[in-house]
Amino acid sequence: MWERAGAANLDVIQEVEYVKQEAKIVYLLECLQKTSPPVLIFCENKADVDDIHEYLLLKGVEAVAVHGGKDQQEREYAISSFKSSKKDVLVATDVASKGLEFPDIQHVINYDMPAEIENYVHRIGRTGKHLLQEAKQRIPPVLAELNDPMQDVEAIGH
Template sequence: MPTKVLNFAKSALVKPATVNVGRPGAANFGVIQEVEYVKQEAKFVYLLECLQKTAPPIIIFCENIVDVNDIHINLLIKGVDAVGIHAGMGQKEREDAISSFKKAKKDVLVATGVVLKGLDFPDIQHVINYDMPAQIEDYVDAQNGSATI
């Protein structure tokens, strides 16, 4: 459950029951997770190194709109075929960004996690969390070569 709902349930319910489906907090067995601590000033350079290691399509998650815009622009400057998406964009802009990524017109999608909730992207090989997610629900549930956000 999202943290806010869980906290509300704990405060409002008497003897609440918790039902877990699968292994709580665990990634899919087909997903390899790597955690790298990188100093803030070196993150973009390291991001470029990571992008060179994996074939597209790749999703990069950022915590906020400013990071999405900065990373998107800097990737374009470096010659990476990327598109950005966040809640500050209009609906048409978001739909166009998602469409171009799904149709493989763009190799990299830079986004805030909130914007992509409930969407499915086939053939995702690499998901990068530029910022550490605040809660487990922000991670990607990958199965059978796709990423469901």
């Protein structure tokens, strides 16, 4: 029997919210106020990581940031202070989603959807829309209207 890698973990609740671009950063802060740390926030590009990091610091959130434009020392400080619970939030590009273990993470926020579905798998440990269906979770109408990228792939595995 063939089993697809990254099958839905029924213990993980995936919630999708459609938020207009200009309202996203404010909504992000609201989300953070409703959840206990540690929280990981993923973004596609470095500029968004920097903007969110700066905004959260201005709002008094204990946040650190990681992306490819930061030097090794900055990245190591951010990751170690987040892992040791000195900082509550880590904002990162997909560079932090691969190969780093964060055992106590309760909440991952995708500020945007990554261009590659594999990066979504790395970000939250499972894949996209079809896994919401498999896990019998509510699919927001805005997602249901999107073409399912897995439809083309499902015939491949045996």
